[in-house]
Amino acid sequence: MERIKEKLVKFMTGRYGVDQLYYAMFALWVVLTLVNIKVDSLILMAVSDVFIVLAIFRGFSRNISRRAAENDKFLKVWNPVKRKVRLFYRRIREIRVHRFRKCPHCKKTLQLSIKRGKNTVKCPRCQEKFDVHIIL
Ligand SMILES: [Zn+2]
Structure with a gap:
């Protein structure tokens, strides 16, 4: 078990890992996959697979500065949306x-x-x- 952990740590060294954009893409993949169970569309399946493949690619990427820049762009759009949604629920609460x-x-x-x-x-x-x- 220790050797597997060691190999995994060695493999992930210098790679980008997960960030907010990863979680967003993963969540989108889950939602699209669940919708596709009902709709059963080949196009929707392909689109959702693009998201999960991109998320995995980003996680294993060694181009850390470029992945961080992508995440920053995503957060510039996502953070105002998140703030508005939180305020909406706070208003109700x-x-x-x-x-x-x-x-x-x-x-x-x-x-x-x-x-x-x-x-x-x-x-x-x-x-x-x-x-x-x-x-x-
Ligand atoms: Zn004022």
Whole structure:
């Protein structure tokens, strides 16, 4: 067992390994494969296989700087999406306690306690004041 582990470590030395793009491609492959069970399309199968082959290729690649640059490009797109999805679920989770409004000056999303009606709010980031109207 120790020898296998040693060989594996030696094999992976200098290779890129896994990153966020790897996990995204793997997840996409899983989703497309599950959809393909229902749809049974040859094209969909080929597309999903491209994702898993690319993910494996990236993991074993020795061109680390290029793989890291690809991951950075992916994260520039993925992180804003992730932030919006997290905020969406947080809004639902805290719907009884807080409301979330964007500051019109600096565009930061503020968490406000529920005060129904028209209120003036001071943004903690840019110190500007603006009106918010909370109906429900
Ligand atoms: Zn602000």
